[in-house]
Amino acid sequence: MPKVVSNLWFAEEAREAVAFYVSIIPNSKIDRTTILPAETPSGPPGSVELIEFTLGDQAFLAMKAGPLDSFNHSFSIAILVENQAEIDRIWGAFLANGGAPEACGWLRDRWGLSWQIVPRILSEMIADSDRERAKRVTEVMLGMVKIDVAALEKAFNG
Template sequence: MPRIVSHLWFAEQAREAVDFYVSIIPNSAIAGETTVPAETPSGPPDSVKVIEFTLDGQNFIALEAGPFDPFNHAFSILVECDSQQEIDRIWDAFLANGGEAEQCGWLKDRWGLCWQIVPRVLGEMISSPDRDRARRATEVMLGMVKLDIDALERAFNGRD
């Protein structure tokens, strides 16, 4: 059976990025690190690093191989949180480490990788069969930067 692994190409500082990610996402670990022993288009033998890691059980590989294509919004890592405290903790850690806040629960870390820090309940709200409730929650979410569970629930329940 195939294994699916998200592959992230870093120009530099891949190990620093991975160390940061596993420090803030629970149930995360670095599985191993190696260097490519042959010459590559990115450099001489042992200049390209490969780091295998998991974020809450999800497999990733970080490759540090010099500049290629920068990260963009076409790929993001979505972190579903069960509480506002968890959203605040992760969000604040990214900003304190040089990240930039964006709209609708998105942020960009200092390496340029995009993240979505969202409450798990948001998916349930937006997919609600009661489309009026779903619309209200969506409209409130679209006006936020960091997502606020209480405000989303108030909108969803028509109390805002």
């Protein structure tokens, strides 16, 4: 059965980025690091590094291979958490490591990769069959930077 792995291309500091990611997301690890021994379009032997890693239960591959395209909002990694304490912990770790807050639970890490730090309950609230409740939650969420679970619950419950 095929395995799907998201590939993240870093110009530099792939090893530092991956070490940071696995340090803040529970059940994460670096699985293998490989230095390519042959010349590549990115440079001489040894200039390309591949880092296979797992965040939670999702497989990723980080590649340090020199400049190419920058990360942008068309790709982000969502971290679904259980409570406000986890949002606060992970959000704070990203900001303390040079990240920048954006809107609606999004932030960018210091390498430019976009992340969404959101409670699992949010998707259930937005998908609720009572569309008025779902609308209230959505409107409140759209006005947030870091997600505030209590404010979402208040909007949801009217």
